[in-house]
Amino acid sequence: MQPSTFREIQDQIQAFVEAREWGQFHSPKNLAAAISVEAGELLAHFRWLSEEESNDVVKHPEVRAEVDAEIADVLILTLELADRMGIDPAEAVRRKLAVNEARYPVDKSRGRNVKYNRL
Amino acid sequence: MQPSTFREIQDQIQAFVEAREWGQFHSPKNLAAAISVEAGELLAHFRWLSEEESNDVVKHPEVRAEVDAEIADVLILTLELADRMGIDPAEAVRRKLAVNEARYPVDKSRGRNVKYNRL
Amino acid sequence: MQPSTFREIQDQIQAFVEAREWGQFHSPKNLAAAISVEAGELLAHFRWLSEEESNDVVKHPEVRAEVDAEIADVLILTLELADRMGIDPAEAVRRKLAVNEARYPVDKSRGRNVKYNRL
Amino acid sequence: MQPSTFREIQDQIQAFVEAREWGQFHSPKNLAAAISVEAGELLAHFRWLSEEESNDVVKHPEVRAEVDAEIADVLILTLELADRMGIDPAEAVRRKLAVNEARYPVDKSRGRNVKYNRL
Numbered sequence: 001m002q003p004s005t006f007r008e009i010q011d012q013i014q015a016f017v018e019a020r021e022w023g024q025f026h027s028p029k030n031l032a033a034a035i036s037v038e039a040g041e042l043l044a045h046f047r048w049l050s051e052e053e054s055n056d057v058v059k060h061p062e063v064r065a066e067v068d069a070e071i072a073d074v075l076i077l078t079l080e081l082a083d084r085m086g087i088d089p090a091e092a093v094r095r096k097l098a099v100n101e102a103r104y105p106v107d108k109s110r111g112r113n114v115k116y117n118r119l
Numbered sequence: 120m121q122p123s124t125f126r127e128i129q130d131q132i133q134a135f136v137e138a139r140e141w142g143q144f145h146s147p148k149n150l151a152a153a154i155s156v157e158a159g160e161l162l163a164h165f166r167w168l169s170e171e172e173s174n175d176v177v178k179h180p181e182v183r184a185e186v187d188a189e190i191a192d193v194l195i196l197t198l199e200l201a202d203r204m205g206i207d208p209a210e211a212v213r214r215k216l217a218v219n220e221a222r223y224p225v226d227k228s229r230g231r232n233v234k235y236n237r238l
Numbered sequence: 239m240q241p242s243t244f245r246e247i248q249d250q251i252q253a254f255v256e257a258r259e260w261g262q263f264h265s266p267k268n269l270a271a272a273i274s275v276e277a278g279e280l281l282a283h284f285r286w287l288s289e290e291e292s293n294d295v296v297k298h299p300e301v302r303a304e305v306d307a308e309i310a311d312v313l314i315l316t317l318e319l320a321d322r323m324g325i326d327p328a329e330a331v332r333r334k335l336a337v338n339e340a341r342y343p344v345d346k347s348r349g350r351n352v353k354y355n356r357l
Numbered sequence: 358m359q360p361s362t363f364r365e366i367q368d369q370i371q372a373f374v375e376a377r378e379w380g381q382f383h384s385p386k387n388l389a390a391a392i393s394v395e396a397g398e399l400l401a402h403f404r405w406l407s408e409e410e411s412n413d414v415v416k417h418p419e420v421r422a423e424v425d426a427e428i429a430d431v432l433i434l435t436l437e438l439a440d441r442m443g444i445d446p447a448e449a450v451r452r453k454l455a456v457n458e459a460r461y462p463v464d465k466s467r468g469r470n471v472k473y474n475r476l
Contacts, residue, residue, distance in 0.1 A: 004209035005122040016216055020223060021230040025286050028186075029165040029173035029390075032158075033285040035193065036393045039151075039158035040278020046148040047271040048263050048470050050408070054148035058204050067147075068206050072215035074154065074197050075208055078190055085177050087187050089194055090123035096191035097135055104139060111140040113405050144405050152267075152404040155274045159397020166390040167351050167382050170288070232286050241362040242447035254454055258461060259468040266424075267403040267411035270396075273431065277389075277396035284386040292386035296442050305385075306444050309435055310453035312392065313446055316431050323415050325425050327432055328361035334429035335373055342377060349378040 006090050010079050017080065031081040038077060042070035125209050129198050136199065150200040157196060161189035244328050248317050255318065269319040276315060280308035363447050367436050374437065388438040395434060399427035 017023055045067050046054045057063050082089045136142055164186050165173045176182050201208045255261055283305050284292045295301050320327045374380055402424050403411045414420050439446045 003124040003126045005124050006128075007122050009125075009209050009212050012213065012216060016219065019225050020228045022228075022232075024230070025232050027170040027173050028176055029168055029170050030285055032162040032165045032173075033281055033386075033390050033393075036155070036158040036162045036390075036397070037278045037282045037285055039155040039193075040275045040281075040393075043151040043155045043271055043278075044275045046151045047268055047275055049148055051146040051148050054146050054151075057147055064204065064206075067204065068211050069215055069218070071197055071201050071204075071206060071208065072211040074158075074193065075212050076215060078193050078197070079212075082190050085183065085186065085190075087183075087190060089190065090128050092187050092191040093128050093194050093198075094131065096188055096195060097131060099188070100135065106138050109139045109141075111143070113141075113144050148271075149404055152271050152274075152400055155271075155278070156397045156401045156404055159274075159394045159400075162390055162397075163394045166387055166394055241364045243360040243362050244366075245360045247363075247447050247450050250451065250454055254457065257463050258466045260466075260470075262468070263470050265408035265411050266414055267406055267408050270400040270403045270411075274393070274396040274400045277393040277431075281389040281393045284389045287386055289384035289386050292384050292389075295385055302442065302444075305442065306449050307453055307456070309439050309442075309444060309446065310449040312396075312431065312435050313450050314453060316428055316435070317450075320428050323421065323424065323428075325421075325428060327428065328366050330425050330429040331366050331432050331436075332369065334426055334433060335369060337426070338373065344376050347377045347379075349381070351379075351382050 006079070006088075009075075010083050010089075013076055013080050014083060026080065026084065028081060028084060031077055031084065035074060035077045035081065038070060038073040042067065042074060045070070125198065125207075128194075129202050129208075132195050132199050133202060145199065145203065147200060147203060150196055150203065154193060154196045154200065157189060157192040161186065161193060164189070244317070244326075247313075248321050248327075251314055251318050252321060264318065264322065266319060266322060269315055269322065273312060273315045273319065276308060276311040280305065280312060283308070363436065363445075366432075367440050367446075370433055370437050371440060383437065383441065385438060385442060388434055388441065392431060392434045392438065395427060395430040399424065399431060402427070 017026065045057070045063060049057070057067060079089055081087075082092065136145065164176070164182060168176070176186060198208055201211065255264065283295070283301060287295070295305060317327055319325075320330065374383065402414065402420060406414070414424060436446055438444075439449065
Protein backbone atom coordinates (compact mmCIF):
# COMPACT_ATOMS: atom_id res chain seq x y z
CA MET A 1 0.00 0.00 0.00
CA GLN A 2 1.14 3.53 -0.74
CA PRO A 3 2.04 5.52 2.38
CA SER A 4 -0.67 8.00 3.31
CA THR A 5 -0.21 11.68 2.73
CA PHE A 6 -1.57 14.32 5.08
CA ARG A 7 -3.82 15.53 2.28
CA GLU A 8 -5.48 12.14 1.83
CA ILE A 9 -6.23 11.87 5.52
CA GLN A 10 -7.48 15.44 5.70
CA ASP A 11 -9.81 14.76 2.77
CA GLN A 12 -11.29 11.78 4.62
CA ILE A 13 -11.81 13.89 7.73
CA GLN A 14 -13.43 16.63 5.68
CA ALA A 15 -15.78 14.16 3.97
CA PHE A 16 -16.86 12.87 7.37
CA VAL A 17 -17.59 16.36 8.68
CA GLU A 18 -19.33 17.55 5.53
CA ALA A 19 -21.62 14.52 5.30
CA ARG A 20 -22.90 15.43 8.78
CA GLU A 21 -22.94 19.21 8.19
CA TRP A 22 -20.89 19.61 11.34
CA GLY A 23 -18.71 22.42 9.97
CA GLN A 24 -21.11 24.91 11.58
CA PHE A 25 -20.01 23.69 15.05
CA HIS A 26 -16.33 23.54 14.16
CA SER A 27 -15.12 27.10 14.63
CA PRO A 28 -11.38 27.32 15.39
CA LYS A 29 -12.32 28.12 18.98
CA ASN A 30 -14.45 24.99 19.37
CA LEU A 31 -11.89 22.77 17.63
CA ALA A 32 -9.11 24.10 19.88
CA ALA A 33 -11.27 23.36 22.94
CA ALA A 34 -12.01 19.87 21.62
CA ILE A 35 -8.28 19.21 21.04
CA SER A 36 -7.60 20.04 24.72
CA VAL A 37 -10.39 17.69 25.78
CA GLU A 38 -9.00 14.83 23.69
CA ALA A 39 -5.43 15.54 24.84
CA GLY A 40 -6.76 15.19 28.39
CA GLU A 41 -8.39 11.86 27.55
CA LEU A 42 -5.07 10.68 26.12
CA LEU A 43 -3.20 11.81 29.24
CA ALA A 44 -5.80 10.08 31.45
CA HIS A 45 -4.31 6.72 30.47
CA PHE A 46 -0.88 7.69 31.78
CA ARG A 47 -1.41 10.07 34.70
CA TRP A 48 -0.97 7.57 37.54
CA LEU A 49 1.55 5.33 35.81
CA SER A 50 5.28 5.60 36.34
CA GLU A 51 7.27 6.43 33.24
CA GLU A 52 8.47 2.84 33.06
CA GLU A 53 4.90 1.57 33.23
CA SER A 54 3.95 4.01 30.48
CA ASN A 55 6.61 2.39 28.29
CA ASP A 56 4.86 -0.96 28.84
CA VAL A 57 1.42 0.18 27.70
CA VAL A 58 2.24 -1.05 24.19
CA LYS A 59 2.30 -4.62 25.52
CA HIS A 60 -1.30 -4.41 26.74
CA PRO A 61 -3.57 -4.66 23.69
CA GLU A 62 -6.67 -3.27 25.41
CA VAL A 63 -5.05 -0.14 26.79
CA ARG A 64 -2.99 0.29 23.62
CA ALA A 65 -6.20 0.24 21.54
CA GLU A 66 -7.66 2.99 23.69
CA VAL A 67 -4.51 5.10 23.39
CA ASP A 68 -4.60 4.49 19.63
CA ALA A 69 -8.14 5.94 19.50
CA GLU A 70 -7.16 8.98 21.59
CA ILE A 71 -4.13 9.68 19.40
CA ALA A 72 -6.50 9.51 16.42
CA ASP A 73 -8.92 11.98 18.04
CA VAL A 74 -6.15 14.51 18.67
CA LEU A 75 -4.89 14.13 15.09
CA ILE A 76 -8.36 14.33 13.51
CA LEU A 77 -9.24 17.58 15.26
CA THR A 78 -5.82 19.16 14.80
CA LEU A 79 -5.72 18.32 11.09
CA GLU A 80 -9.24 19.68 10.70
CA LEU A 81 -8.27 22.91 12.48
CA ALA A 82 -5.25 23.24 10.20
CA ASP A 83 -7.46 22.73 7.16
CA ARG A 84 -9.99 25.25 8.38
CA MET A 85 -7.27 27.87 8.83
CA GLY A 86 -5.57 27.13 5.51
CA ILE A 87 -2.47 25.79 7.25
CA ASP A 88 -0.52 22.96 5.61
CA PRO A 89 0.25 20.65 8.54
CA ALA A 90 3.44 19.16 7.05
CA GLU A 91 4.73 22.65 6.28
CA ALA A 92 3.84 23.83 9.79
CA VAL A 93 5.77 20.92 11.31
CA ARG A 94 8.80 21.63 9.12
CA ARG A 95 8.71 25.33 10.03
CA LYS A 96 8.54 24.49 13.74
CA LEU A 97 11.34 21.92 13.53
CA ALA A 98 13.53 24.58 11.88
CA VAL A 99 12.73 27.01 14.71
CA ASN A 100 13.52 24.33 17.29
CA GLU A 101 16.77 23.44 15.54
CA ALA A 102 17.94 27.03 15.88
CA ARG A 103 16.71 27.23 19.45
CA TYR A 104 18.27 23.96 20.61
CA PRO A 105 21.62 23.53 18.87
CA VAL A 106 22.74 19.92 19.00
CA ASP A 107 26.00 20.60 20.83
CA LYS A 108 24.29 22.51 23.64
CA SER A 109 21.20 20.34 23.91
CA ARG A 110 22.47 16.80 23.59
CA GLY A 111 21.14 14.61 26.39
CA ARG A 112 20.07 17.63 28.37
CA ASN A 113 16.61 18.57 29.33
CA VAL A 114 17.65 22.18 28.96
CA LYS A 115 14.45 23.97 28.42
CA TYR A 116 12.31 22.96 31.32
CA ASN A 117 14.57 21.46 33.88
CA ARG A 118 15.96 24.32 35.89
CA LEU A 119 16.29 22.38 39.12
CA MET B 120 6.52 19.24 -4.77
CA GLN B 121 5.28 15.80 -3.77
CA PRO B 122 2.70 15.86 -1.00
CA SER B 123 4.21 14.85 2.34
CA THR B 124 3.49 11.49 3.84
CA PHE B 125 3.12 10.95 7.57
CA ARG B 126 6.21 8.72 7.45
CA GLU B 127 8.42 11.47 5.99
CA ILE B 128 7.35 13.92 8.67
CA GLN B 129 7.77 11.36 11.42
CA ASP B 130 11.27 10.60 10.17
CA GLN B 131 12.18 14.29 10.40
CA ILE B 132 10.81 14.47 13.94
CA GLN B 133 12.74 11.34 14.90
CA ALA B 134 15.97 12.73 13.45
CA PHE B 135 15.52 15.92 15.49
CA VAL B 136 14.95 13.96 18.71
CA GLU B 137 17.77 11.49 18.09
CA ALA B 138 20.36 14.16 17.29
CA ARG B 139 19.68 15.64 20.75
CA GLU B 140 19.38 12.27 22.53
CA TRP B 141 16.05 13.41 23.91
CA GLY B 142 14.37 10.02 23.56
CA GLN B 143 15.28 9.31 27.19
CA PHE B 144 12.90 12.10 28.30
CA HIS B 145 10.14 11.12 25.89
CA SER B 146 8.30 8.34 27.67
CA PRO B 147 4.67 7.97 26.54
CA LYS B 148 3.65 9.56 29.85
CA ASN B 149 5.83 12.63 29.32
CA LEU B 150 4.78 13.00 25.69
CA ALA B 151 1.10 12.79 26.64
CA ALA B 152 1.66 15.48 29.29
CA ALA B 153 3.47 17.64 26.76
CA ILE B 154 0.63 17.23 24.24
CA SER B 155 -1.83 18.57 26.86
CA VAL B 156 0.47 21.52 27.54
CA GLU B 157 0.70 22.40 23.84
CA ALA B 158 -3.04 21.89 23.33
CA GLY B 159 -3.50 24.44 26.13
CA GLU B 160 -1.16 26.90 24.43
CA LEU B 161 -3.17 26.48 21.23
CA LEU B 162 -6.44 27.06 23.09
CA ALA B 163 -4.97 30.14 24.81
CA HIS B 164 -5.24 32.04 21.53
CA PHE B 165 -9.00 31.45 21.35
CA ARG B 166 -10.31 31.28 24.92
CA TRP B 167 -11.60 34.87 25.18
CA LEU B 168 -12.63 35.26 21.54
CA SER B 169 -16.15 34.76 20.32
CA GLU B 170 -16.56 31.97 17.77
CA GLU B 171 -16.92 34.57 15.02
CA GLU B 172 -13.71 36.27 16.10
CA SER B 173 -11.98 32.89 16.08
CA ASN B 174 -12.99 32.50 12.44
CA ASP B 175 -11.20 35.78 11.70
CA VAL B 176 -7.86 34.77 13.22
CA VAL B 177 -6.72 33.62 9.76
CA LYS B 178 -6.80 37.24 8.59
CA HIS B 179 -4.32 38.35 11.23
CA PRO B 180 -0.86 37.18 10.12
CA GLU B 181 0.81 37.56 13.52
CA VAL B 182 -1.77 35.56 15.48
CA ARG B 183 -2.12 33.07 12.63
CA ALA B 184 1.64 32.43 12.72
CA GLU B 185 1.45 31.69 16.43
CA VAL B 186 -1.48 29.32 15.95
CA ASP B 187 0.48 27.67 13.12
CA ALA B 188 3.37 27.00 15.53
CA GLU B 189 1.05 25.59 18.22
CA ILE B 190 -0.65 23.28 15.72
CA ALA B 191 2.83 22.09 14.75
CA ASP B 192 3.77 21.44 18.39
CA VAL B 193 0.66 19.32 18.95
CA LEU B 194 1.32 17.37 15.74
CA ILE B 195 5.04 16.85 16.43
CA LEU B 196 4.45 15.39 19.88
CA THR B 197 1.44 13.30 18.86
CA LEU B 198 3.24 11.83 15.84
CA GLU B 199 6.25 11.10 18.04
CA LEU B 200 4.06 9.36 20.61
CA ALA B 201 2.46 7.30 17.83
CA ASP B 202 5.89 6.31 16.56
CA ARG B 203 7.10 5.41 20.01
CA MET B 204 4.10 3.13 20.53
CA GLY B 205 4.31 1.55 17.08
CA ILE B 206 1.03 3.11 16.02
CA ASP B 207 0.58 4.13 12.37
CA PRO B 208 -1.11 7.56 12.64
CA ALA B 209 -2.92 7.38 9.30
CA GLU B 210 -4.25 3.92 10.16
CA ALA B 211 -5.31 5.12 13.61
CA VAL B 212 -7.24 8.01 12.06
CA ARG B 213 -8.94 5.71 9.57
CA ARG B 214 -9.89 3.26 12.34
CA LYS B 215 -11.37 6.08 14.42
CA LEU B 216 -13.27 7.58 11.49
CA ALA B 217 -14.82 4.14 10.89
CA VAL B 218 -15.87 3.95 14.55
CA ASN B 219 -17.33 7.45 14.36
CA GLU B 220 -19.18 6.66 11.14
CA ALA B 221 -20.94 3.77 12.86
CA ARG B 222 -21.61 5.85 15.98
CA TYR B 223 -22.98 8.87 14.13
CA PRO B 224 -24.97 7.69 11.13
CA VAL B 225 -25.42 10.49 8.62
CA ASP B 226 -29.22 10.45 8.68
CA LYS B 227 -29.39 10.81 12.47
CA SER B 228 -26.48 13.21 12.88
CA ARG B 229 -26.85 15.67 10.04
CA GLY B 230 -26.67 19.26 11.27
CA ARG B 231 -27.15 18.12 14.85
CA ASN B 232 -24.75 18.46 17.65
CA VAL B 233 -26.04 15.16 18.97
CA LYS B 234 -23.32 13.96 21.19
CA TYR B 235 -22.71 16.80 23.52
CA ASN B 236 -25.62 19.09 23.31
CA ARG B 237 -28.23 17.71 25.66
CA LEU B 238 -29.71 21.11 26.55
CA MET C 239 -23.72 26.41 59.16
CA GLN C 240 -20.33 28.05 59.39
CA PRO C 241 -18.76 28.88 56.01
CA SER C 242 -16.04 26.39 55.07
CA THR C 243 -12.43 27.38 55.20
CA PHE C 244 -9.85 26.13 52.72
CA ARG C 245 -8.09 24.35 55.58
CA GLU C 246 -11.17 22.34 56.55
CA ILE C 247 -11.67 21.16 52.99
CA GLN C 248 -7.99 20.38 52.54
CA ASP C 249 -8.07 18.30 55.73
CA GLN C 250 -10.98 16.26 54.36
CA ILE C 251 -9.11 15.68 51.10
CA GLN C 252 -5.98 14.66 52.99
CA ALA C 253 -7.95 12.22 55.16
CA PHE C 254 -9.41 10.62 52.04
CA VAL C 255 -5.97 10.21 50.44
CA GLU C 256 -4.26 8.98 53.61
CA ALA C 257 -6.92 6.35 54.36
CA ARG C 258 -6.19 4.83 50.94
CA GLU C 259 -2.39 5.34 51.12
CA TRP C 260 -2.57 7.07 47.77
CA GLY C 261 0.02 9.72 48.62
CA GLN C 262 2.66 7.50 46.99
CA PHE C 263 0.99 8.05 43.58
CA HIS C 264 0.41 11.78 44.11
CA SER C 265 3.71 13.37 43.16
CA PRO C 266 3.35 17.01 42.04
CA LYS C 267 3.91 15.80 38.47
CA ASN C 268 1.09 13.25 38.64
CA LEU C 269 -1.28 15.67 40.36
CA ALA C 270 -0.57 18.34 37.72
CA ALA C 271 -1.29 15.79 34.97
CA ALA C 272 -4.51 14.76 36.73
CA ILE C 273 -5.60 18.41 37.02
CA SER C 274 -5.23 18.79 33.23
CA VAL C 275 -7.27 15.62 32.69
CA GLU C 276 -10.09 16.86 34.94
CA ALA C 277 -9.98 20.35 33.39
CA GLY C 278 -10.48 18.61 30.04
CA GLU C 279 -13.47 16.67 31.39
CA LEU C 280 -14.96 19.93 32.62
CA LEU C 281 -14.40 21.59 29.24
CA ALA C 282 -15.96 18.57 27.48
CA HIS C 283 -19.39 19.72 28.67
CA PHE C 284 -19.02 23.09 26.94
CA ARG C 285 -16.87 22.56 23.84
CA TRP C 286 -19.67 22.35 21.27
CA LEU C 287 -22.06 24.75 22.99
CA SER C 288 -22.36 28.40 22.08
CA GLU C 289 -21.51 30.80 24.89
CA GLU C 290 -25.21 31.55 25.35
CA GLU C 291 -25.98 27.85 25.64
CA SER C 292 -23.19 27.52 28.19
CA ASN C 293 -24.94 30.17 30.29
CA ASP C 294 -28.06 27.97 30.27
CA VAL C 295 -26.36 24.85 31.59
CA VAL C 296 -27.35 25.88 35.13
CA LYS C 297 -30.99 25.34 34.19
CA HIS C 298 -30.40 21.69 33.28
CA PRO C 299 -30.05 19.74 36.54
CA GLU C 300 -28.44 16.67 34.99
CA VAL C 301 -25.68 18.51 33.12
CA ARG C 302 -25.25 20.93 36.03
CA ALA C 303 -24.65 18.01 38.40
CA GLU C 304 -21.94 16.66 36.10
CA VAL C 305 -20.28 20.08 35.88
CA ASP C 306 -20.51 20.31 39.68
CA ALA C 307 -18.58 17.02 39.97
CA GLU C 308 -15.91 18.14 37.48
CA ILE C 309 -15.43 21.45 39.30
CA ALA C 310 -14.98 19.42 42.48
CA ASP C 311 -12.38 17.17 40.84
CA VAL C 312 -10.32 20.16 39.69
CA LEU C 313 -10.53 21.74 43.16
CA ILE C 314 -9.70 18.51 45.03
CA LEU C 315 -6.55 17.87 43.01
CA THR C 316 -5.42 21.50 42.98
CA LEU C 317 -5.90 21.90 46.73
CA GLU C 318 -4.03 18.64 47.29
CA LEU C 319 -1.15 19.81 45.10
CA ALA C 320 -1.04 23.09 47.04
CA ASP C 321 -0.93 21.16 50.32
CA ARG C 322 1.77 18.86 49.06
CA MET C 323 3.94 21.84 48.08
CA GLY C 324 3.28 23.77 51.28
CA ILE C 325 1.38 26.47 49.41
CA ASP C 326 -1.53 28.20 51.17
CA PRO C 327 -4.18 28.35 48.43
CA ALA C 328 -5.96 31.46 49.78
CA GLU C 329 -2.62 33.27 50.04
CA ALA C 330 -1.67 32.16 46.53
CA VAL C 331 -4.95 33.53 45.16
CA ARG C 332 -4.46 36.85 46.96
CA ARG C 333 -0.88 37.13 45.67
CA LYS C 334 -2.03 36.47 42.11
CA LEU C 335 -4.94 38.92 42.33
CA ALA C 336 -2.46 41.59 43.47
CA VAL C 337 -0.21 40.82 40.48
CA ASN C 338 -3.21 40.98 38.12
CA GLU C 339 -4.38 44.26 39.65
CA ALA C 340 -1.03 45.84 38.83
CA ARG C 341 -0.98 44.26 35.37
CA TYR C 342 -4.54 45.26 34.43
CA PRO C 343 -5.26 48.71 35.89
CA VAL C 344 -9.01 49.33 36.06
CA ASP C 345 -8.96 52.45 33.88
CA LYS C 346 -7.10 50.71 31.05
CA SER C 347 -8.84 47.34 31.29
CA ARG C 348 -12.48 48.19 31.90
CA GLY C 349 -14.74 46.30 29.47
CA ARG C 350 -11.78 45.41 27.29
CA ASN C 351 -10.47 42.02 26.57
CA VAL C 352 -7.01 43.54 26.46
CA LYS C 353 -4.76 40.65 27.10
CA TYR C 354 -5.74 38.12 24.52
CA ASN C 355 -7.79 39.87 21.93
CA ARG C 356 -5.36 41.35 19.49
CA LEU C 357 -7.62 41.08 16.47
CA MET D 358 -5.12 35.72 61.24
CA GLN D 359 -8.45 34.00 60.70
CA PRO D 360 -8.34 31.17 58.17
CA SER D 361 -9.85 32.19 54.84
CA THR D 362 -13.21 30.89 53.77
CA PHE D 363 -14.06 30.07 50.18
CA ARG D 364 -16.67 32.84 50.25
CA GLU D 365 -14.12 35.51 51.20
CA ILE D 366 -11.81 34.50 48.38
CA GLN D 367 -14.67 34.28 45.89
CA ASP D 368 -15.76 37.79 46.88
CA GLN D 369 -12.26 39.10 46.18
CA ILE D 370 -12.25 37.41 42.78
CA GLN D 371 -15.69 38.81 41.99
CA ALA D 372 -14.63 42.34 42.96
CA PHE D 373 -11.62 42.07 40.64
CA VAL D 374 -13.78 40.94 37.71
CA GLU D 375 -16.55 43.46 38.33
CA ALA D 376 -14.19 46.44 38.60
CA ARG D 377 -12.97 45.58 35.07
CA GLU D 378 -16.42 44.68 33.70
CA TRP D 379 -14.97 41.37 32.52
CA GLY D 380 -18.05 39.32 33.39
CA GLN D 381 -19.21 39.74 29.79
CA PHE D 382 -16.25 37.62 28.61
CA HIS D 383 -16.61 35.03 31.37
CA SER D 384 -19.27 32.66 30.07
CA PRO D 385 -19.01 29.15 31.57
CA LYS D 386 -17.62 28.00 28.23
CA ASN D 387 -14.84 30.58 28.21
CA LEU D 388 -13.99 30.00 31.87
CA ALA D 389 -13.79 26.24 31.29
CA ALA D 390 -11.45 26.84 28.33
CA ALA D 391 -9.32 29.19 30.44
CA ILE D 392 -9.10 26.59 33.24
CA SER D 393 -7.70 24.06 30.73
CA VAL D 394 -5.17 26.62 29.53
CA GLU D 395 -3.97 27.37 33.07
CA ALA D 396 -3.91 23.67 33.98
CA GLY D 397 -1.61 23.24 30.98
CA GLU D 398 0.67 26.05 32.18
CA LEU D 399 0.83 24.36 35.57
CA LEU D 400 1.67 21.01 33.97
CA ALA D 401 4.35 22.67 31.81
CA HIS D 402 6.57 22.99 34.87
CA PHE D 403 6.52 19.24 35.49
CA ARG D 404 6.20 17.53 32.09
CA TRP D 405 9.89 16.68 31.56
CA LEU D 406 10.77 16.13 35.21
CA SER D 407 10.86 12.72 36.83
CA GLU D 408 8.40 12.26 39.68
CA GLU D 409 11.27 12.52 42.17
CA GLU D 410 12.40 15.79 40.60
CA SER D 411 8.83 17.06 40.81
CA ASN D 412 8.94 16.41 44.56
CA ASP D 413 11.99 18.67 44.76
CA VAL D 414 10.40 21.67 43.05
CA VAL D 415 9.43 23.02 46.49
CA LYS D 416 13.12 23.52 47.28
CA HIS D 417 13.63 25.83 44.29
CA PRO D 418 12.10 29.20 45.20
CA GLU D 419 11.93 30.53 41.64
CA VAL D 420 10.12 27.53 40.14
CA ARG D 421 7.99 27.16 43.27
CA ALA D 422 6.83 30.78 42.90
CA GLU D 423 5.78 30.10 39.32
CA VAL D 424 3.90 26.97 40.34
CA ASP D 425 2.26 28.99 43.13
CA ALA D 426 0.99 31.48 40.54
CA GLU D 427 -0.33 28.74 38.25
CA ILE D 428 -2.14 27.03 41.13
CA ALA D 429 -3.70 30.41 41.89
CA ASP D 430 -4.83 30.86 38.28
CA VAL D 431 -6.54 27.46 38.24
CA LEU D 432 -8.25 28.21 41.57
CA ILE D 433 -9.34 31.74 40.60
CA LEU D 434 -11.02 30.60 37.39
CA THR D 435 -12.58 27.48 38.92
CA LEU D 436 -13.98 29.39 41.89
CA GLU D 437 -15.34 32.04 39.52
CA LEU D 438 -17.00 29.37 37.36
CA ALA D 439 -18.53 27.83 40.49
CA ASP D 440 -19.87 31.24 41.54
CA ARG D 441 -21.24 31.93 38.10
CA MET D 442 -23.14 28.63 38.11
CA GLY D 443 -24.39 29.01 41.68
CA ILE D 444 -22.30 26.07 42.87
CA ASP D 445 -20.88 26.15 46.41
CA PRO D 446 -17.30 24.90 45.92
CA ALA D 447 -16.92 23.45 49.43
CA GLU D 448 -20.23 21.60 49.07
CA ALA D 449 -19.22 20.33 45.63
CA VAL D 450 -15.95 18.97 47.04
CA ARG D 451 -17.76 17.26 49.91
CA ARG D 452 -20.30 15.72 47.53
CA LYS D 453 -17.51 14.39 45.30
CA LEU D 454 -15.49 13.03 48.23
CA ALA D 455 -18.61 11.13 49.34
CA VAL D 456 -19.01 9.68 45.83
CA ASN D 457 -15.33 8.70 45.77
CA GLU D 458 -15.56 7.13 49.22
CA ALA D 459 -18.32 4.84 47.99
CA ARG D 460 -16.48 4.12 44.75
CA TYR D 461 -13.13 3.36 46.36
CA PRO D 462 -13.75 1.55 49.65
CA VAL D 463 -10.68 1.74 51.89
CA ASP D 464 -10.21 -2.03 52.17
CA LYS D 465 -10.19 -2.55 48.41
CA SER D 466 -8.26 0.60 47.46
CA ARG D 467 -5.51 0.84 50.05
CA GLY D 468 -2.15 1.33 48.41
CA ARG D 469 -3.52 0.35 45.05
CA ASN D 470 -3.79 2.46 42.02
CA VAL D 471 -6.98 0.59 41.17
CA LYS D 472 -8.76 2.92 38.89
CA TYR D 473 -6.26 3.63 36.20
CA ASN D 474 -3.58 1.07 36.44
CA ARG D 475 -4.78 -1.94 34.48
CA LEU D 476 -1.34 -3.08 33.41
